[in-house]
Amino acid sequence: MHADEQVGEGVPAELAMFLREAVDGRPVKIAPSVCEGCGGRVFFMLVNASGAERECSGCGRRAFIADSEGFWNQESWEDDEPGPAGCPCGSEEFEAAVAFSLGTEGSVRWVTVGLRCIKDGFCGVYTDWKIDYGPTDHLLTMV
Numbered sequence: 566m567h568a569d570e571q572v573g574e575g576v577p578a579e580l581a582m583f584l585r586e587a588v589d590g591r592p593v594k595i596a597p598s599v600c601e602g603c604g605g606r607v608f609f610m611l612v613n614a615s616g617a618e619r620e621c622s623g624c625g626r627r628a629f630i631a632d633s634e635g636f637w638n639q640e641s642w643e644d645d646e647p648g649p650a651g652c653p654c655g656s657e658e659f660e661a662a663v664a665f666s667l668g669t670e671g672s673v674r675w676v677t678v679g680l681r682c683i684k685d686g687f688c689g690v691y692t693d694w695k696i697d698y699g700p701t702d703h704l705l706t707m708v
Contacts, residue, residue, distance in 0.1 A: 573597050575606065576662045580681040583688040584664040587677055591666040596708045598661035602626035607658050607683055610650040612692040617678045618647065622658050630663060631676045631704045632696070650691045652682035659683060663708045673701035 572581045575597040584595055598619055599606055605623035616633025620626070629637065637647070651657050659680035666675035677693040696704065 577660055577681050580662050580679050580688050584679045587690045588664050588666050593664045593666050595664045598708050600626055606660055608661055609657055611647040612650050613645045613647040615694050617692050631707045652687050654685045656682050656684035672699050673704045
């Protein structure tokens with residue numbers, strides 16, 4: 566584990582380990598997705614190369630991950646329209662966590678969305694994208 570790494574409470578251990586490996590040793594902050602409406606931690610996800618939107622399987626509340634909302638329109642999608650995330654087992658319900666890769670000055674430089682299937686435990690990176698602006702502190706709460 567990198568000295569600057571932080572894993573938020575509630576991130577499934579398997580998913581945290583998977584995300585650590587996926588970010589190639591960069592310092593990260595890993596945070597769990599939690600529904601603001603009901604506190605649920607299981608989601609249906611829509612993903613593309615520039616973002617992700619989650620829908621709570623408990624209450625149906627929707628939320629964007631990090632800065633996805635700014636790129637969640639037909640003009641930005643071009644040939645990459647969002648689609649539902651699915652596990653090889655066929656399930657579409659996941660626990661979600663986000664790894665925020667940090668630059669040397671501590672700002673977010675990369676967002677990696679990891680999902681863990683609630684049916685069989687399969688973990689995968691379903692989307693990730695680069696952040697090339699600042700300041701970025703607000704992104705750390707948009708999980």
